Amino acid sequence: MTSCVFSLLFLVSFPSITAGDPTGLKVRITDRAQDVLKDLGLTFLEELVNSTIPSFPITWESIKCTVINLTLTHLEVDPALTVVRFQDRGVQFEITNLDITWELQYDINLCLLQRVLKMDSRKATVFGHRVNATIALTLMRNQQGGLSVDMTNCQTSIDKLATKFSGILGPVIDAFVAAPFAQKYLVSKLCPAVQMYAVPQINSMLADRTMVTQVSNTNISIDYSLSGDITVTSNALDVPFKGMIFRQGEPVDISSIRKGADPVFSENENMAYVGISEFFFNSAAMWLYKSGPFQFEYPQVKWFVKGILKTVGLPEAPIQVHLTEAPTISIKETGLSIDVKAMAQSLKETPPSPLPGNCHIDMNVAIKESSLTLISKNIRCEVNHTHWSGKFVVRKCCCNHQKHLLIII
Incomplete structure (x- = not known):
């Protein structure tokens, strides 16, 4: 089965700031x-x-x-x-x-x-x-x-x-x-x-260089204000940026976004390094949560999984997903770990009641030139339903096409 791929393309270029601002992006120049x-x-x-x-x-x-x-x-x-x-x-x-x-x-x-x-x-x-x-x-x-x-x-x-x-x-x-x-x-x-x-x-x-950049043809913005003081050593200069993704015109409660640890560099061999923290990814997750329900086509799965999905109320048809809370993203040595809680509902003429479920996604991170690619390697979902088949595990990514998220930083 084809893996789901989310591509995050970024180009590093340089709202008011408080002492407690987290760091989503950090740049090291050696x-x-x-x-x-x-x-x-x-x-x-x-x-x-x-x-x-x-x-x-x-x-x-x-x-x-x-x-x-x-x-x-x-x-x-x-x-x-x-x-x-x-x-x-x-x-x-x-x-x-x-x-x-x-x-x-x-x-x-x-x-x-x-x-x-x-x-x-x-x-x-x-x-x-x-x-x-x-x-x-x-x-x-x-x-x-x-x-x-x-x-x-x-x-x-x-x-x-x-x-x-x-x-x-x-x-x-x-x-x-x-x-x-x-x-x-x-x-x-x-x-x-x-x-x-x-x-x-x-x-x-x-x-003249704006600290808030709007992604072309979207209402997504990225806050590039400095989150702290510049630190300098004899062979490197570190510049921390807030690196927060948010919806233009909507207030953001920073305290509601999982911060995690700030990026830490341990090498000086290359000309420059870019560090991305959990705060950056979780601000994107918060933006996705506040964006409301989204739709996707029925995934290509094996016949017995398709039968279970139909039994629990997700027949073959476009599906609407509503996140019940902001996804939580953690950075681990093996990649990203994402926990999602959502309600799924078929968009048929007479859809059944929404189906609640929890999913855990493990993703690998690959970087090529200016492209940061997130590749799902393991998805486990549990559907909360009273039917005998309401709980099951999907151990492979359940979609047959690539999805791209383009963010210009």
């Missing part, structure tokens, strides 16, 4: 995914290009220079010279041999005998070669249950700096004044630029 994180970090670093720092003064004895519209116009980095490390509560990017170009406007004034003499006001270009930067970002859960970042450490240094000031005094400024002042003041503006532009850009992108 240091083997360094290249992916590196590309992501360098992409956000490129957000600094064309960013402008507010004007600031530079004073040396009686000379006062005001830097106006300091804009980073070029940034070039070799990914091979970038290292990503997990530490504290986030990630640290160590970047060496950056090439950076700034453009600015400046006013140079000479304060002499309580008078201000305007000496020059033009544009300049600053070239930074072999710039080194260490930037640490902390990952945290915000009040809306989403993911956000904060810069907790930033250090920069430079090996070589050159300037090109315009105007009559340009060559003099380049030779005697600009380089030491530029190295001291302009390079120190890189970290404020990261804080002012790159960090808000990252948080804006994270805020």
Whole structure:
């Protein structure tokens, strides 16, 4: 007899949250995914290009220079010279041999005998070669249950700096004044630029990513808000998500859903891991229970089982099943264990009274690419009926076709 197959397809992408929220899904990212994180970090670093720092003064004895519209116009980095490390509560990017170009406007004034003499006001270009930067970002859960970042450490240094000031005094400024002042003041503006532009850009992108996803063409939604704090070790980063399936627009009593244990990882060999807890499956079971009765065609079974079914009130015809309570799903070493209590009724013109029954289903779990497939291997049902044949056991799956449940996570 053909086994019943329920296919759960999911794609991992990132309501308000309380401290007691269970974890339905947990994602582990290991240091083997360094290249992916590196590309992501360098992409956000490129957000600094064309960013402008507010004007600031530079004073040396009686000379006062005001830097106006300091804009980073070029940034070039070799990914091979970038290292990503997990530490504290986030990630640290160590970047060496950056090439950076700034453009600015400046006013140079000479304060002499309580008078201000305007000496020059033009544009300049600053070239930074072999710039080194260490930037640490902390990952945290915000009040809306989403993911956000904060810069907790930033250090920069430079090996070589050159300037090109315009105007009559340009060559003099380049030779005697600009380089030491530029190295001291302009390079120190890189970290404020990261804080002012790159960090808000990252948080804006994270805020735009919805924490509740609706499955296409259905009223099913999945809650992706964070269920706890991100935990970080030297070689892995774990992010817990609520991972709750529910019907859009209907309140959910989380306490009524069996939680079970949170996913626990013990390996770091792969780039990423996805852990699914009993809470995820039981939230789907609760959604199924609240969806009301469902119908299916009469199963293909052997003739003597068909005769027993007819005797207890389920003749060959479409059957309606009503769950009397939410199914209970447990995760075991051998797979999933499901307990179902339901009422079955034939949809003939003059159907008999509903037939109550209990079923226990054991399922194997198989994963292929992005598909999580649940395959029934043993179904045992007991029908509560006063007839002599009211109690029986079906030890094989009683359907002849596959059923698919498509959930986009």
